Amino acid sequence: MTTKISNDNGIKQEEKSPEKSPEISxxxxxxxxxxxxxxxxxxxxxxxxxxxxxxxxxxxxxxxxxxxxxxxxxxxxxxxxxxxxxxxxxxxxxxxxxxxxxxxxxxxxxxxxxxxxxxxxxxxxxxxxxxxxxxxxxxxxxxxxxxxxxxxxxxxxxxxxxxxxxxxxxxxxxxxxxxxxxxxxxxxxxxxxxxxxxxxxxxxxxxxxxxGGMSADMISLDVPLKIGSGESATAVQDILDGIMPGLLPLAAFGVIYWLLGKEVKATTILIGIAVVSILGAWAGIFS
Incomplete structure (x- = not known):
């Protein structure tokens, strides 16, 4: 839509008026x-x-x-x-x-x-x-x-x-x-x-x-190692839980967040998680 306007010399010019946005039906x-x-x-x-x-x-x-x-x-x-x-x-x-x-x-x-x-x-x-x-x-x-x-x-x-x-x-x-x-x-x-x-x-x-709540609930990471032997042995996981419940899942989340901040590709991170998890379970570090 255009309208006619006149300048100081009386010459008519065309000026475009704002278009009306289409309605979302x-x-x-x-x-x-x-x-x-x-x-x-x-x-x-x-x-x-x-x-x-x-x-x-x-x-x-x-x-x-x-x-x-x-x-x-x-x-x-x-x-x-x-x-x-x-x-x-x-x-x-x-x-x-x-x-x-x-x-x-x-x-x-x-x-x-x-x-x-x-x-x-x-x-x-x-x-x-x-x-x-x-x-x-x-x-x-x-x-x-x-x-x-x-x-x-x-x-x-x-x-x-x-x-x-x-x-x-x-x-x-x-x-x-x-x-x-x-x-x-x-x-x-x-x-x-x-x-x-x-x-x-x-x-x-x-x-x-x-x-954050979903991450704590969905990330499962436990250490089955024990300090000592017999009935007096202390589970490493109990020590970590005593420091703060969910400490390992939080640490894992922090590492992944840091890698994303460094613009590491999501595919690379997923492959790294798989490799670390497999090797950790094989070595008995993770349960």
């Missing part, structure tokens, strides 16, 4: 929902589910950014590391869609906050999602399905799939809309009154706490 959000299922299939050790996340966002990004440079920057933005429980990822996708829309219309919007919000939410949501879907719903579905299957009932595997997938798909669909509405309303107000930074900072702290 229900159809666009539905496409976001359906594309989110790729989180189960497209995954890698370096950036986890980043490819699937970007794939889900492509239709919305193409609609919002008409310039090649803007679209390229948005695609690169979402190729950063991302990982959370796939069943509730649509909430973060909806928020990202809303923030991308705001970024496309507001020149003062800080585009780096899009990834900040993603990173701060994926940890807490993963803790909730894993506990509910993997730790609760899957066990309930398995119990129902197995009890019927052991009796030769064909409903066993069918009910297992239904009990697990119907709630998960319904919640995945609902969270797409919830995330987008939260992004367009709630996050906009937070940015206007200056509390967006506090929110992202607090969410980041919560996410790190969740990741």
């Amino acid at each position: 229900k159809k666009d959000l539905n496409r976001l929902f359906w594309r989110s299922f790729q989180m189960e299939f497209s995954w890698n050790y370096e950036r986890q589910a980043s490819l699937a996340y970007t794939y889900a966002m492509i239709p919305i990004l193409k609609k919002l950014y008409k310039k090649k440079g803007d679209l390229s920057a948005a695609l690169k933005r979402h190729l950063e590391f991302f990982n959370t429980t796939p069943h509730i990822v649509t909430m973060i996708l909806g928020i990202s869609a809303a923030m991308e829309k705001q970024n496309a219309t507001d020149s003062k919007f800080d585009s780096s906050s899009i990834n900040t919000v993603k990173a701060s939410l994926m940890g807490p949501l993963a803790g909730i999602g894993d506990s509910f879907f993997w730790g609760t719903l899957r066990l309930i579905a398995t119990g129902i399905g197995t009890s019927l299957a052991l009796k030769g009932n064909i409903l066993g595997p069918i009910l297992f799939l239904l009990v697990f997938n119907v709630p998960h798909i319904a919640l995945r669909y609902i969270l797409t809309k919830v995330g987008y509405k939260m992004g367009t309303g709630f996050l906009k107000k937070l940015q206007e009154n200056g509390t967006m930074g506090n929110l992202t900072f607090g969410a980041a702290i919560l996410g790190l706490m969740v990741i």
Whole structure:
């Protein structure tokens, strides 16, 4: 759209007025929902589910950014590391869609906050999602399905799939809309009154706490060595636990974190973990 204006000499010139950002429709959000299922299939050790996340966002990004440079920057933005429980990822996708829309219309919007919000939410949501879907719903579905299957009932595997997938798909669909509405309303107000930074900072702290708890629970590292002999022998692991429970898992986590800070490739770190674990178990250092 253009408007006619006159300069000091009375000569008419054309000036471009700001383009109105395309609206994100229900159809666009539905496409976001359906594309989110790729989180189960497209995954890698370096950036986890980043490819699937970007794939889900492509239709919305193409609609919002008409310039090649803007679209390229948005695609690169979402190729950063991302990982959370796939069943509730649509909430973060909806928020990202809303923030991308705001970024496309507001020149003062800080585009780096899009990834900040993603990173701060994926940890807490993963803790909730894993506990509910993997730790609760899957066990309930398995119990129902197995009890019927052991009796030769064909409903066993069918009910297992239904009990697990119907709630998960319904919640995945609902969270797409919830995330987008939260992004367009709630996050906009937070940015206007200056509390967006506090929110992202607090969410980041919560996410790190969740990741720390998961690391302590999921990393298993024990030393079976003993000092002395007979009944008076003292287990080295008991000494380490007396100093601080989970000391070895913390040390292992610290070493891996340090290596990542030195930009050592994730594949190299994984190979190193396998080699150290095998050699340590063979030598009797690790149980």
